[in-house]
Amino acid sequence: MKDAWSSDEVRKAEEPLIAAGEPLMARAAYALAQAVLREVAARAAARPGGVRLHGGLGSDGLPGTARVRSGRTPGSRPGRPAARRGDVRGARVLLLVGPGNNGGDTLLAGAHLVRRGLDVTAVLASARAHEEGLAAFEAAGGHAVSLADVRVPPVVREALDSDVVLDGLVGVGARGALRPPAGGLVRALAEAQEAAGRRWPYTVAVDIPSGIGVDDGAVPGPVLRADRTVTFGALKAGLLLPPAAQLAGEVELVDIGFPADAGPDHWAGAAQRVTLGRHAMPGTDTGTGRVHRMEPADVAALWPAPTARDHKYTRGVVGVIAGTSTYPGAAVLATSGAVRTGAGMVRYLGPEDVGTRVLLARPEVVVAGGRVQAWVLGPGIPAFDPEEGPDDDGQARRVFGALAAVTGVLSEDVTGGKMPAVIDAGALTMLEHRLPAWAVLTPHAGELAELLQGLGHEVDRAAVEARPLHWARTAHQATGATVLLKGAITVVAGPGAAYTQADAPAWTATAGAGDVLAGILGTLLAGRSADVVADETLAPRLAAAAVLVHGRAAARASAGGPVAALEIAHAVPGVIAELLGG
Numbered sequence: 001m002k003d004a005w006s007s008d009e010v011r012k013a014e015e016p017l018i019a020a021g022e023p024l025m026a027r028a029a030y031a032l033a034q035a036v037l038r039e040v041a042a043r044a045a046a047r048p049g050g051v052r053l054h055g056g057l058g059s060d061g062l063p064g065t066a067r068v069r070s071g072r073t074p075g076s077r078p079g080r081p082a083a084r085r086g087d088v089r090g091a092r093v094l095l096l097v098g099p100g101n102n103g104g105d106t107l108l109a110g111a112h113l114v115r116r117g118l119d120v121t122a123v124l125a126s127a128r129a130h131e132e133g134l135a136a137f138e139a140a141g142g143h144a145v146s147l148a149d150v151r152v153p154p155v156v157r158e159a160l161d162s163d164v165v166l167d168g169l170v171g172v173g174a175r176g177a178l179r180p181p182a183g184g185l186v187r188a189l190a191e192a193q194e195a196a197g198r199r200w201p202y203t204v205a206v207d208i209p210s211g212i213g214v215d216d217g218a219v220p221g222p223v224l225r226a227d228r229t230v231t232f233g234a235l236k237a238g239l240l241l242p243p244a245a246q247l248a249g250e251v252e253l254v255d256i257g258f259p260a261d262a263g264p265d266h267w268a269g270a271a272q273r274v275t276l277g278r279h280a281m282p283g284t285d286t287g288t289g290r291v292h293r294m295e296p297a298d299v300a301a302l303w304p305a306p307t308a309r310d311h312k313y314t315r316g317v318v319g320v321i322a323g324t325s326t327y328p329g330a331a332v333l334a335t336s337g338a339v340r341t342g343a344g345m346v347r348y349l350g351p352e353d354v355g356t357r358v359l360l361a362r363p364e365v366v367v368a369g370g371r372v373q374a375w376v377l378g379p380g381i382p383a384f385d386p387e388e389g390p391d392d393d394g395q396a397r398r399v400f401g402a403l404a405a406v407t408g409v410l411s412e413d414v415t416g417g418k419m420p421a422v423i424d425a426g427a428l429t430m431l432e433h434r435l436p437a438w439a440v441l442t443p444h445a446g447e448l449a450e451l452l453q454g455l456g457h458e459v460d461r462a463a464v465e466a467r468p469l470h471w472a473r474t475a476h477q478a479t480g481a482t483v484l485l486k487g488a489i490t491v492v493a494g495p496g497a498a499y500t501q502a503d504a505p506a507w508t509a510t511a512g513a514g515d516v517l518a519g520i521l522g523t524l525l526a527g528r529s530a531d532v533v534a535d536e537t538l539a540p541r542l543a544a545a546a547v548l549v550h551g552r553a554a555a556r557a558s559a560g561g562p563v564a565a566l567e568i569a570h571a572v573p574g575v576i577a578e579l580l581g582g
């Protein structure tokens with residue numbers, strides 16, 4: 001499991017170590033310099049000419065007499081001596097330096113790089129700079145200029161002429177969008193980066209890409225996209241959360257001596273006793289807290305793998321209420337997802353013609369009512385409109401009945417106790433009561449926005465995409481349910497915990513992929529039905545596990561190319577076998 005910390009937790013972990021005189025910054029800076037050296041050496045080794053001489057930008061106030069650099073730009077200069085292949089000396093590095101300790105890390109790393117023979121320029125974005133860091137950098141022979149003196153356009157040109165850019169403007173001490181002048185500099189650099197494409201230098205973010213929301217993964221202003229983020233002590237929540245995670249590149253965690261667990265998880269999903277509906281009390285914004293990412297071993301540990309004593313009922317029966325005569329495909333996809341994930345049995349409830357199609361695709365499915373251990377409700381069922389009345393082949397009536405079983409409010413046509421459920425698509429519009437955590441809502445951003453609007457929040461799809469964890473948590477608090485917000489990076493918010501999974505290739509954004517996910521999760525919930533009802537932390541974990549399996553199955557089915565939703569379901573057994581080591 002990857003654990004990402006909030007900025008408060010990082011500070012709490014640092015305090016006693018700093019008080020004890022631990023050289024945290026020196027460790028961070030050394031590791032940062034090593035990361036840069038590794039990359040520069042790899043690039044130089046890959047180039048037949050090694051590094052070669054290059055002219056700089058002297059007229060701009062930035063240092064620029066003829067210098068040695070690695071051969072990124074076209075045209076090695078004939079007649080100039082080429083350095084040895086793999087030699088890092090002369091590679092050109094631009095440091096973007098802010099006023100705090102993040103800038104201090106960057107300057108101290110710069111000093112290491114100068115001592116290794118790299119050509120390093122620091123642009124100080126603020127009037128202040130970390131004193132010790134700046135002194136060490138200049139003592140090593142580094143060249144520092146002030147942004148106020150050189151201005152933005154020459155810095156952009158210098159960046160384009162560099163091999164590596166280090167973004168050390170702000171770290172965990174930052175709040176909100178980058179302010180001027182750093183904000184203007186990064187805006188210009190980000191535009192140049194976009195225009196330059198692959199010609200842009202290798203960009204390393206120091207601790208975090210400056211300007212992201214450390215705790216919520218928001219991107220409230222300009223941010224320079226990193227190829228690599230070297231982060232210190234602990235992962236930061238914003239590095240795992242969308243949309244910021246998409247700007248962090250490869251994330252490298254450096255151990256600077258933090259204890260394995262430095263404090264409480266500050267965020268707990270405080271349950272509010274509210275009733276769903278237009279006048280519902282909005283959830284409060286907890287804002288900060290720890291974020292987790294499941295890895296294959298975590299999923300294997302949770303998996304309801306069968307033993308010799310199991311039979312189909314102990315393995316879990318999934319009841320699927322999905323699809324209509326107009327949208328029968330969702331029923332096939334959701335039942336296929338459930339069957340391929342290893343349900344003891346899958347029942348399908350719906351219109352007869354859809355049941356026939358389900359049977360043609362999956363003869364294992366039982367098209368009849370009976371006991372189930374978890375429900376999958378809503379794929380391919382239209383939104384419920386109480387004024388117009390349903391036009392859904394009786395599916396809304398069936399979903400309402402099943403929802404009563406989920407919440408333990410038994411209705412006439414449903415028997416059995418409380419049980420977990422996946423609540424997807426149309427079923428998301430049929431929620432009337434506060435839900436338990438073992439009900440897992442699986443909206444995409446647009447559906448979550450509509451759900452929240454119904455609860456009195458002013459939010460649209462774009463706002464949800466800008467702060468997915470915030471809105472998933474808000475929906476969890478307002479409904480009581482676990483919320484799995486689907487996206488390129490999926491976020492799960494449940495009691496006391498948040499998960500973020502980035503397992504699926506971009507090809508997975510295709511019609512029907514969500515229906516398969518609903519089926520996969522249904523089987524996991526059915527396989528551990530009693531446990532899920534007894535332990536409210538389990539549903540969010542199983543939800544994250546289902547996302548991991550779904551994403552890996554999509555990657556397997558895609559093999560780098562397009563993927564059809566049904567093929568994701570077919571790839572699930574291979575993924576599970578791999579996870580369980582079979």
Ligand SMILES: NC(=O)C1=CN([C@@H]2O[C@H](COP(=O)(O)OP(=O)(O)OC[C@H]3O[C@@H](n4cnc5c(N)ncnc54)[C@H](OP(=O)(O)O)[C@@H]3O)[C@@H](O)[C@H]2O)[C@@H](O)CC1
Nearest residue numbers: 024025099100101102170171172173174175177178179207
């Ligand atoms: N403590 C340690 O020993 C260790 C710390 N480490 C490193 O220190 C980093 C944290 O350092 P930090 O606390 O000094 O804060 P940092 O992120 O550099 O920024 C603060 C400055 O930025 C400014 N600022 C804030 N918001 C802004 C905005 N939106 N736009 C523009 N400016 C903004 C703010 O200005 P102010 O708001 O105060 O006017 C303040 O001057 C951490 O990420 C890690 O890299 C590691 O070396 C491990 C050991």
Ligand SMILES: [K+]
Nearest residue numbers: 170206208210
């Ligand atoms: K940074």
